[in-house]
Amino acid sequence: MSRPALPQPPLTCAGQTLPYQLVRSPRRRTIGLKIDEQGLTVFAPPNLPAAQLETLIQTRATWIRTKWTECCQKSALRVAPREGAMLPYLGRTVRLSLDSGPTRLEGEVLYLNPGRGDITVKLQRWYQAQALPFFLPRVAHYAEQLGVPLPAVALSNARRRWGSCHARGMIRLNWRLLKASPAEMDYVIAHEVTHLRHMNHGPVFRETLQHLYPDHAEAHRTLRERGFLYHAF
Ligand SMILES: [Zn+2]
Structure with missing residues (x-):
């Protein structure tokens, strides 16, 4: 025994x-x-x-x-969000509180009305609704720095990729980036904006990104380490 x-x-x-x-x-x-x-x-x-x-x-x-x-x-x-869950949001954590009022963020508490639906789906919708208003000014900032026209921006729901840039100049950003730190979010945005100039990852691309976002290597590293947390829901 x-x-x-x-x-x-x-x-x-x-x-x-x-x-x-x-x-x-x-x-x-x-x-x-x-x-x-x-x-x-x-x-x-x-x-x-x-x-x-x-x-x-x-x-x-x-x-x-x-x-x-x-x-x-x-x-x-595996953990589905529930009352009291600590959720990543813009590099900090907010506490989920299920509440019958309107869904809102007050300080460090996210009040979510669970209604009859799936909490995960409601949470995702809330994050998605917040995402573009955060992303757009950052895209505009880096586009201006690089001297390129403001691109069209859309949200993506990809399981792995954080962002992509299409040859016709549209940038797609994963809404889950709203859970990342501002540094990680900016890194992905600066990376995709750099693609508006260089559609590859060659030396000129890297040099431009280095100029546009000097801390890209550190942000890339932390995003690789913590990214799975942002994919929990
Ligand atoms: Zn790329």
Whole structure:
């Protein structure tokens, strides 16, 4: 019979912290590792020295970190928004409160009238309705900086792409960018506006983008890391 899991302090693996528990069992001859939404569980023989465990965990640190990240991503995508959910909005988080009044944002609380419909669909509609008024002035700003005419802008609902620019000069921006930070949003907008001049990702494109939005590399990195959170609904 396994002993109950021993509560352990959170573990840091390859720079990432995750919950950790140790289960010692007399029937075990080898060490086993399991990663799920609860964190890392280590199954070990009863008398295995702690130092040996620590060494094994550190040698598997990269694998643990990767698995944990995947696990967090999957669970974030599964959670349907409900009362009290913390929602990303313009780089901050707002709390969802279900309320029978009109849907509105007051301070850091988003009051949503659930009515009879699906909360996720209502939330998406609210974000979509907010998106263009935020995007358009940023597009206008970068178009002016670059000296190109203001393009037509439409929303997209793509599962992966944040934006696209068509040869005829229309820019499409994913409405979920409204959940991103202003820096991440600006990065995507500056990138697409740069395509109005250069329809490729060659050296001249990169040079122009660097000039237009000097922090693009950092914003690109954080968007790659956090983007899955913005796709949760
Ligand atoms: Zn591009």
